Amino acid sequence: MRSTDDAIATEYTTPELVAAFIANDLEDGIGVMVGANLPIPRAGVLLAHLTHGPNMRVTLSMTRTNLFHEPAMEPFEFSTDFRAAKWAESYFIHNQLIDDIKRSSMRDVFFIGGLQIDRYGNANLIGIGADYGHLKMRGPGGVGTGDKGCHCKRYYLYINNHDRRVLVEKCDFVTAFGWGDGGADARRKLGIPGGGPRYCITPLCIFDFHEETKHMRIKSLHPGVTLEQVLDQTGFAPIVPARIEITLPPTAEQIRILRERIDREGILRRTS
Amino acid sequence: MTEQVEIERRSLLLDEVEAGRGIRDGMTVALGGFITSSHPMALVRQIIRNGVRDLTVIGAASSGLDVDLLIGAGCVRKIISPYVGAETLAPIGPFFRAAAERGEIEVWEIDEALFYVGLRAAAQLLPFLPWRGLVGTSYPEVNPDLKIFRDPIKGETLIAVPAITPDVTLIHAAAADVYGNVQHHGTGFGDRALHLASDRTIVEVERVIPNQEVRKDPLKTSLWEVDAVVRAPFGAHPYSSPGFHVEDREHVREYVAAAQAYTRMGDHGPFRAYLERYVLEPATHADYLERVGIKRLLTLYEY
Numbered sequence: 001m002r003s004t005d006d007a008i009a010t011e012y013t014t015p016e017l018v019a020a021f022i023a024n025d026l027e028d029g030i031g032v033m034v035g036a037n038l039p040i041p042r043a044g045v046l047l048a049h050l051t052h053g054p055n056m057r058v059t060l061s062m063t064r065t066n067l068f069h070e071p072a073m074e075p076f077e078f079s080t081d082f083r084a085a086k087w088a089e090s091y092f093i094h095n096q097l098i099d100d101i102k103r104s105s106m107r108d109v110f111f112i113g114g115l116q117i118d119r120y121g122n123a124n125l126i127g128i129g130a131d132y133g134h135l136k137m138r139g140p141g142g143v144g145t146g147d148k149g150c151h152c153k154r155y156y157l158y159i160n161n162h163d164r165r166v167l168v169e170k171c172d173f174v175t176a177f178g179w180g181d182g183g184a185d186a187r188r189k190l191g192i193p194g195g196g197p198r199y200c201i202t203p204l205c206i207f208d209f210h211e212e213t214k215h216m217r218i219k220s221l222h223p224g225v226t227l228e229q230v231l232d233q234t235g236f237a238p239i240v241p242a243r244i245e246i247t248l249p250p251t252a253e254q255i256r257i258l259r260e261r262i263d264r265e266g267i268l269r270r271t272s
Numbered sequence: 273m274t275e276q277v278e279i280e281r282r283s284l285l286l287d288e289v290e291a292g293r294g295i296r297d298g299m300t301v302a303l304g305g306f307i308t309s310s311h312p313m314a315l316v317r318q319i320i321r322n323g324v325r326d327l328t329v330i331g332a333a334s335s336g337l338d339v340d341l342l343i344g345a346g347c348v349r350k351i352i353s354p355y356v357g358a359e360t361l362a363p364i365g366p367f368f369r370a371a372a373e374r375g376e377i378e379v380w381e382i383d384e385a386l387f388y389v390g391l392r393a394a395a396q397l398l399p400f401l402p403w404r405g406l407v408g409t410s411y412p413e414v415n416p417d418l419k420i421f422r423d424p425i426k427g428e429t430l431i432a433v434p435a436i437t438p439d440v441t442l443i444h445a446a447a448a449d450v451y452g453n454v455q456h457h458g459t460g461f462g463d464r465a466l467h468l469a470s471d472r473t474i475v476e477v478e479r480v481i482p483n484q485e486v487r488k489d490p491l492k493t494s495l496w497e498v499d500a501v502v503r504a505p506f507g508a509h510p511y512s513s514p515g516f517h518v519e520d521r522e523h524v525r526e527y528v529a530a531a532q533a534y535t536r537m538g539d540h541g542p543f544r545a546y547l548e549r550y551v552l553e554p555a556t557h558a559d560y561l562e563r564v565g566i567k568r569l570l571t572l573y574e575y
Contacts, residue, residue, distance in 0.1 A: 037360050062459045062461070063459075077359070078308045078512075080461075080514075082515065082575045085514075093459045093460060093461075094306065094384075094461045094462040095461075095465035097384060097388065098385050098388045101405075124410075126381060126414065127372075133375065134373075134375065135372065135373055137369075138364070138372040139364065140356065141355040141356060142381075142411075143334055143355040143384060144334075146405065147383050147384060147385035147405035150406065150407070151404075151405055173410040174408070175410065175411075177408035187408075190407050191428050192404075192407060
């Protein structure tokens with residue numbers, strides 16, 4: 001964890017800010033999957049790894065490794081990119097994902113997205129529509145997010161677009177069970193291990209969950225974002241605390257490492 | 273005079289045309305590989321060429337546009353897969369999405385972990401295996417074959433996952449000898465689990481290697497006792513083959529554009545042209561490779 005008095009970067013993009021937020025929240029010693037097509041969480045994970053996580057285990061492109069001493073990472077566009085094998089300390093043989101549940105439940109941290117995410121942090125990748133037999137929009141499928149959400153130390157909900165269609169009152173279907181219908185015991189009641197969703201990370205703000213109700217609550221707004229903007233673009237009424245923080249900007253050192261070692265192609269610097 | 277009967281270890285080598293004859297209407301067929309890598313495309317194209325219909329397709333735990341192509345070609349009745357897509361090239365398979373929305377295919381909704389638990393049940397000759405993950409989600413609602421039950425030991429709430437049994441599994445791997453000892457470069461993804469659950473397995477390989485080569489490093493043998501070996505260099509094209517070549521993004525983009533024209537605009541022309549050019553007209557895998565062209569193939573020949 002960084003101290004807050006490090007020199008703040010003079011210029012940075014929102015994706016870099018979000019990557020730094022993720023990095024600041026990840027502790028050394030965890031195991032974390034680096035998603036191929038989630039460049040911002042990937043950058044955040046690697047930033048934590050290179051700055052204060054020398055004992056992290058990172059899984060990328062079907063390999064497990066430690067990149068602490070690697071001078072620079074190239075981006076791997078596909079999760080099957082065999083070129084990552086040059087770093088492999090062990091292989092992630094995919095069907096063995098049901099064999100290390102005990103270990104991953106203790107150690108792993110994960111990122112989960114959704115076509116929809118609701119106020120209690122449940123996520124949906126099946127599709128949109130009231131009737132499963134006649135979906136208005138068929139999604140790609142839950143992949144392995146639901147099981148991972150059950151069997152990991154904790155996870156982060158992550159979305160690239162903050163709008164009312166994504167952040168909804170109630171998911172049409174649940175692929176990854178967050179806090180169900182609410183309440184701190186929602187997971188324990190069903191015997192679901194794992195810490196559940198910790199934050200929901202968006203391009204506008206960070207949400208956390210109320211300790212008792214597990215209702216989504218605004219934790220911090222990214223610099224330049226207003227409360228009205230967030231409320232206007234969220235499909236449910238999040239809890240608004242008396243004092244809202246501003247998301248901590250990245251330090252000059254974090255930006256340097258991001259740009260020189262992690263994101264040399266500038267994927268996080270493109271303003272869409 | 274009695275005729276001399278030769279007693280000899282049998283070669284399992286077939287070509288893709290002979291191997292394709294074993295795949296018939298209504299079967300349950302599993303496809304190996306993972307998203308944009310190592311799908312048995314030479315065999316997939318052969319299935320389409322043969323006009324096979326009403327397949328239940330078990331895609332890989334994260335399956336790719338191999339499954340999507342089969343749907344587009346009209347071969348599929350039901351899909352069992354936790355994901356159908358190609359990441360950045362197509363977040364979701366165009367035909368998979370359209371056919372599911374229109375009710376033209378049935379989807380047996382499943383998560384990666386449940387998928388492997390079901391395959392393991394089949395490999396262990398069990399009717400089901402229990403699993404905890406996904407309790408509380410919509411999976412048991414949208415897929416009634418997944419049963420919530422109370423376990424007899426501790427009384428905990430679990431999901432009974434029925435055995436998932438392919439009639440035949442199709443794999444693309446790096447190498448095999450003619451006796452069915454198969455080696456993958458890299459991890460082999462979920463191919464081992466598909467093979468062990470399956471009644472039969474056909475493996476297409478980049479190279480057929482001598483049995484002596486297998487014996488040099490038996491730890492490399494990822495599948496044993498497969499039923500047929502098919503020589504198919506570049507057989508995973510347009511998807512990658514670890515240790516041999518990267519994915520052909522340009523070709524995949526051409527496919528995705530053709531599929532999207534069909535599903536979004538109702539313009540069947542580009543996909544029809546794609547199917548004829550790359551699947552229906554080439555009589556064999558070698559003819560397909562000639563269509564793609566040696567210059568294009570050589571630009572992919574790295575990893």
